[in-house]
Amino acid sequence: MTRTRFQHELDRLKQNLLAMAGMAEQAVQRAMEAYGSRDLNICRLVLSGESKINTAEREIDDLALDLLAMQQPMAVDLRFILAGIKINADLERVGDQAVNIAERVMRLVELPAVELPIDLPRTGFLASLMVRQAIEAFVQGDAALADAVLRMDDQVDAMNDEAYRAMSRVMKDSPEYSEAALNLLLISRNLERVADHATNIAEDVIFWVQGADVRHSARSPQ
């Protein structure tokens, strides 16, 4: 394979990861939309979308394998492909979290609607934003943007801790709402895991970009 075709295939890997990220992010947003509207149809849409994400994951792995098999890549390309493989796995798990949220919403809809002191849409917005920015950092090779994602994770963690405190108070004071509170708390934790996956992606971007930098400055031959 020519170097040009290799670069073309690398671009295809990037594009596929971008599409995969779009699907994963959309799944989270839909799950949160279902939460806001208590809409079972949207929940089912999230559940049925999972297999598409799983298929995309396998295709990206195959593409990465082909790239590794077809030409002995340079160190910088290797690190990029390695980052892509890991990011792929994280995106698939973002999709899993969206499914978990949709399942929680389906349980919530069976319970009487109640207003509890928790701002899940805000957590959901931040977690989705983290995924989008982490992928943008990957596509642009932008370590500074990846670094910003890492800092946002602290905010999501703090919101999740606050959700824990608020919901355990509800459970103690208003046991009739305990199951609703529990499900809200579990959604908060699912969102916190989405943010964790975005953090993993951002770390992989930094690993790749810094490796490239190291390689460009000085690196002893192996």
Add this chain to the structure above:
Amino acid sequence: MTRTRFQHELDRLKQNLLAMAGMAEQAVQRAMEAYGSRDLNICRLVLSGESKINTAEREIDDLALDLLAMQQPMAVDLRFILAGIKINADLERVGDQAVNIAERVMRLVELPAVELPIDLPRTGFLASLMVRQAIEAFVQGDAALADAVLRMDDQVDAMNDEAYRAMSRVMKDSPEYSEAALNLLLISRNLERVADHATNIAEDVIFWVQGADVRHSARSPQ
């Protein structure tokens, strides 16, 4: 690099993953031991062990990168290295779950001790066993054993569902124990995630072994 040295380095990758798995599994077992004995010192041991696991993860990634860079590997070796990279990430997250469990135990110790209807040691035993068997399947290249791990995951899921039902009942009926019940439920979910990571590892083993089989029987050249 000679083919013999390449094989030697592949073995080293396998050995390092085995050691990493040992650390991750030990972390889970220690966290569950801390749960059983309400021992804060063991909790702290789990927390302080995290950085060692993170270091091991990075070393394994570097080793995998070196392997990919040093020689154009055959398809079967590529799949093995790719599986190793993904298994590595899963093992690191098993360690994260152990840390989460230890943190939950630290919170539980602050609350009055209470007997609630949940058998976490049994879930913990099964989840640890799944990690061990998944890694054994990897080391032996044993797809049948990997398949057995996938089936065990259903058991852990069922135990986790039962924990959800039992603990939400406690929350409703005995609000004074709601925070203890919540923490027990969260530990159950952490264990369920450990089992999920073992499942991912088992799937990667099957992917690698089946790829090898396909390659050994008939595969069109790329």
